Amino acid sequence: MAKPLSASKMLEILRAEGLTVHEVRNWRTHNRNTKGPWGPVNGVMIHHTVTSGTAASVDICYDGYSGLPGPLCHGVIDKKGQIHLVGNGRANHAGLGDSDVLRAVVDESKLPPDNEADTDGNRHFYGFECVNLGDGKDPWPEAQKEAIEKVAAAICRHHGWSERSVIGHKEWQPGKQDPRGFTMDGMRGRIAERLSGKAPKPDPEPDPKPAPKPSHEPFPGSGFFHVGRKSPVITAMGRRLVAEGCGRYESGPGPEWTEADRKSYAAWQHKLGFKGKDADGIPGKASWDKLRVPNS
Numbered sequence: 001m002a003k004p005l006s007a008s009k010m011l012e013i014l015r016a017e018g019l020t021v022h023e024v025r026n027w028r029t030h031n032r033n034t035k036g037p038w039g040p041v042n043g044v045m046i047h048h049t050v051t052s053g054t055a056a057s058v059d060i061c062y063d064g065y066s067g068l069p070g071p072l073c074h075g076v077i078d079k080k081g082q083i084h085l086v087g088n089g090r091a092n093h094a095g096l097g098d099s100d101v102l103r104a105v106v107d108e109s110k111l112p113p114d115n116e117a118d119t120d121g122n123r124h125f126y127g128f129e130c131v132n133l134g135d136g137k138d139p140w141p142e143a144q145k146e147a148i149e150k151v152a153a154a155i156c157r158h159h160g161w162s163e164r165s166v167i168g169h170k171e172w173q174p175g176k177q178d179p180r181g182f183t184m185d186g187m188r189g190r191i192a193e194r195l196s197g198k199a200p201k202p203d204p205e206p207d208p209k210p211a212p213k214p215s216h217e218p219f220p221g222s223g224f225f226h227v228g229r230k231s232p233v234i235t236a237m238g239r240r241l242v243a244e245g246c247g248r249y250e251s252g253p254g255p256e257w258t259e260a261d262r263k264s265y266a267a268w269q270h271k272l273g274f275k276g277k278d279a280d281g282i283p284g285k286a287s288w289d290k291l292r293v294p295n296s
Contacts, residue, residue, distance in 0.1 A: 002159040004039040005126075007088040009158070010074075017154040019147060020082040024062055030071050031089025037123050038090035043105045043165040044152045045094055045125040046187070047073065048132040048178040050224065050231070054078040057131045062086040065226045073127040075151065081143035083151060093129070094121025097172035108164035114174055121172055126155055134180045148187060153194040163191040175219060175285060217293040219285045229257045237261070237283075237293050241268055244291070 005013070007028035014021050031038065051057045057076055061084075064070030071087025078084065096117040102124060104111050128151055132138050152166045159165075168184040169176045217233055224231075238253020238261060246267035247253070249260045262281035269279035269287050278284070283291075 002039075002041050002161075004041050004089070005155070005158065007085075010088065011085065013154045013158050014075075014083055014151060017150045019150050019154075022082060022084045024058060024084050024086045027062070027071075027085045028088050030062070030087045032069070032071070032092055032122070033089045036090055036120060039123065041126060041159070042102065042124045043126070043161070043167060044155050045121065045127045045167055045169055045172060046148060046152070046179050046184070047093060047127060047129045047169045048134040048180060049076070049129045050134045050178075050220070051131065052133055052138070054080075054082075054084070054131060057129070058084045058086060060228075061129050064092060065228065067226065068092050068223055073129040075128050077128055077130045077144060077147050077151065079131055079141050079144050081141070081147035083147065090122050091127055092122060093127030094125050094169070095173055097121045098174070101167070101172055105165055105167060108162050111167065111171055114170075114172055117174055125167075125172075128152075130179060132179070132181060134178055136180055138181065140181045145182060145187070145190075149190045149194055152187075152191050156191065157195060163188040163195060166191055175221065177218060215295075216289075217295050219283070219288040222282050222284060225257050225261075225282055227257060230255045233293065234261060236295075237291065238264065240291050240293050241265060244268060244271065246271060 011021060049057045051060060061072045061076050062070050064072050069092065071091045073091055073093045074085065074087050076084040076086060097119055098114040098116040099119040100112045101114050102119050130144060130148060132140060156162065156165055166188055169178045171184060217236060220233065232255055234257050235253055235255045238249065241247050241264040242253065246264050248263040248267060265283055266279055266281035268291060272287055272290060274287065
């Protein structure tokens with residue numbers, strides 16, 4: 001439990017760790033502090049953006065989007081391992097998570113399963129988004145993983161935390177899968193070595209067995225579906241909606257989320273028996289799992 005870093009101190013400790021840091025627009029005063037408390041802080045949370053390209057990823061993390069205003073994190077870590085600071089204070093990145101997980105982070109003990117969503121994570125965690133599509137195929141360059149390690153180590157060192165104060169979004173909030181493409185246990189091992197002064201391993205150990213690929217596209221979260229989002233998942237979803245007789249498209253589904261997608265999905269929700277706000281056209285996990293969207 002600690003007092004949050006000031007903007008100047010955050011910049012100082014990251015650069016002292018040997019990182020290249022960019023200050024984005026008015027990041028020093030950019031926050032969501034009017035919507036809830038910020039601090040005490042207890043740890044660092046790692047995410048992936050589900051986007052490609054540094055500039056576009058940084059912009060969306062700074063600005064946010066309809067329904068979820070920015071900043072969406074405190075910093076963006078690009079594939080070159082450079083840091084783009086986009087917020088200072090409360091940020092919309094963690095959402096509601098498991099109080100047992102927070103207790104384990106505070107105690108720096110083994111993490112329990114994240115099976116509840118009862119605690120405000122935006123208050124307690126620094127958040128860093130890493131530019132990656134999160135599809136299990138987009139590579140994680142060593143420079144980017146080293147930057148994650150350095151960012152987390154710098155913050156932990158300042159607060160007197162161990163590597164157990166660093167978690168992934170998937171370890172905090174039920175249904176999340178980020179970061180996808182490396183193990184958090186492996187990353188914590190790297191952070192521990194850096195904190196101890198030892199030369200870190202170049203790569204975390206791979207999983208002994210790769211996780212089986214799901215037979216259908218896992219639910220990416222309701223926040224994934226917003227105007228401007230482009231993804232093959234949206235195309236695959238649209239094709240399934242057409243196959244179910246719920247398509248409301250003039251020229252067929254495409255990769256960019258549009259009003260036609262929303263109307264088509266609302267028709268699917270109505271077909272399943274959902275009503276009112278539960279049939280607003282924004283996918284939820286129950287209706288998504290029933291749609292069985294093929295892997296893109």
